[in-house]
Amino acid sequence: MARHGTPYSSFPARCQVRGCRASPQEWYEQGRTTFEVCHEHGLHLRAGEARSVDGDELLLGPDSAPALLGVRHLRSAAGPLLTLRLGRHGVCTQEITIRDSPGLRTALRVLLDHGESPGPDPSE
Known part of the structure; x- marks a missing residue:
């Protein structure tokens, strides 16, 4: 679940990128919100992949808003x-x-x- 402020010490059951079922391994901050993402999506985000936020999920690549x-x-x-x-x-x-x-x-x-x-x- 998206967190506002300081991240919690434990990760949720799945990555917060829409459609991903992998286990989260790192945090990604977008504005004042922190998302828990898997290692693969963390790499995409650090590489500058297009992204947008929909509620408590991240949308990446072609799923993101243009x-x-x-x-x-x-x-x-x-x-x-x-x-x-x-x-x-x-x-x-x-x-x-x-x-x-x-x-x-x-x-x-x-x-x-x-x-x-x-x-x-x-x-x-």
Whole structure:
């Protein structure tokens, strides 16, 4: 189970990476939460594997939430559109195009202010 603060002295029955049934052997800290993970997943985490948190589980690699890599603004006959570039480790794996509005831009600005700002879009 995820721990807040100091890790407990004993490990739970299984690794806290979703779907893993191996015995935990080490702790991994994400923000203020500590997860107990198996040795193999500890190696992946130290190597920089993409990760996200869902409750008291870690999601790794393709199971993790993608990062926002960039936002492109386009004008079309249907009106202004935003294309969101999503991916991991700087590699775009998905583009989502949505109709632009002042409310959407405000929401995106709030999201970007609370996380890393995406770099410039090289496709522009």
